[in-house]
Amino acid sequence: MRYIEITSRSNPHIREAVTVKGKRPHKYDAFLIEGPHLLQMAFQARIVIQKIFFTEEYLSTKEGTQLLRQISRTGAELFRINRHILSRLSDTETPQGIVAMASCRPLSLDELRLRDPALLIVIDGVQDPGNLGTIIRTSDAAGVDALILLPGTCDVFMPKVLRATAGSIFNVPLVYSETGELMRWLQEKSIKALVTDVKASQNLYEADLTQPLAFVFGHEATGVTEKLKRQADVLVKIPLFGEAESLNVAISAAICMYEAVRQRTAKKNQALVQSDRTSRKD
The missing domain is CATH 3.30.1330.30 (Ribosomal protein L30/S12)
Known part of the structure; x- marks a missing residue:
């Protein structure tokens, strides 16, 4: 050496x-x-x-x-x-x-290899390195297909973000995209854009998260931009039962990702049970 x-x-x-x-x-x-x-x-x-x-x-x-x-x-x-x-x-x-x-060369949207159903995380202006790093680490743990970074998001390769990811940054495909480009691509791929909003009428746990989805998470103070929110396919709220007015963006992301994982796992298990019953009858 x-x-x-x-x-x-x-x-x-x-x-x-x-x-x-x-x-x-x-x-x-x-x-x-x-x-x-x-x-x-x-x-x-x-x-x-x-x-x-x-x-x-x-x-x-x-x-x-x-x-x-x-x-x-x-x-x-x-x-x-x-x-x-x-x-x-x-x-x-x-x-x-x-x-x-x-x-590290990020991928383009068209280079992504998506599972069926797709599960993507879109970051729209998250500024805190700890929050961004935690979202990336959770994305890795939840088996997300890719992390898509929109303009205004803090540098994903800055030291504090890298440390917060605990190395997961190297396991999750990264894409840099403009908002318009992303929304057109999602529409082409039949992937629904889902945004959390405290004013939404639909509860996260009532939403169908088994379909191809892209969760969008925004700035810690102002949230997802109004333009992107208007273009979203689904608005949901995470129910709050105490006195807290809102949740940290990284916590919200973790709740959403793992609810999607839970629903998809339950649907898959249900399909396996149904298939097993059908094969036994035959």
Whole structure:
């Protein structure tokens, strides 16, 4: 395993990484991954890892040596740095000894592979990194087909979002889309756009979530844009039984996703039982 030692903060590779950390020219051309867990998940998901910066302390661990050897076979450049340089690249108070520069090409809408029935999550202006990361992590757990990001949403590859996803960011297909383009595509695919609204007359648990659906979640304060809300096929509300006036957007997303999963699982099980009964009669 070959690597280059860097001792200067003004090294071109370090300056490039610092620039990527601060502001990327394009959202997915390059981003930083910090920590062995996220890096391992990115590697397993075949994310393109361009450069890895690590300390001698991390290299001296068994897990560190193993991970670096695995990733080095992909052609990534390896650089050993000291803790002072690492602090320039790290976004945490206690750096874990390794930071990588990676890139990820989002898919287009037409490249998505949809299950039957489709289940999509659309993000319309969510601003808090923790909320966005939690929605992505829940989307992964619920088996969502893809996450579609509309203009005005916070950077999905910023460090705080990546950490909040716990690595799920690398498991869920991502699409950047304009609102008009998305709504036309949903109509072509016969996928219903569903928006939660506290003023909606229909209850979430009364809605049919077994059909192809795209849940839309919006800005923490203002919600989904009025234009998109008017174009939605279904408006539902999550019932509130206490004194709370609303729910956090990430919580709302989790409730909606898992209600869809529950309904779809129940329908599938019911179909299996009916099929079994029919076969027994035959």
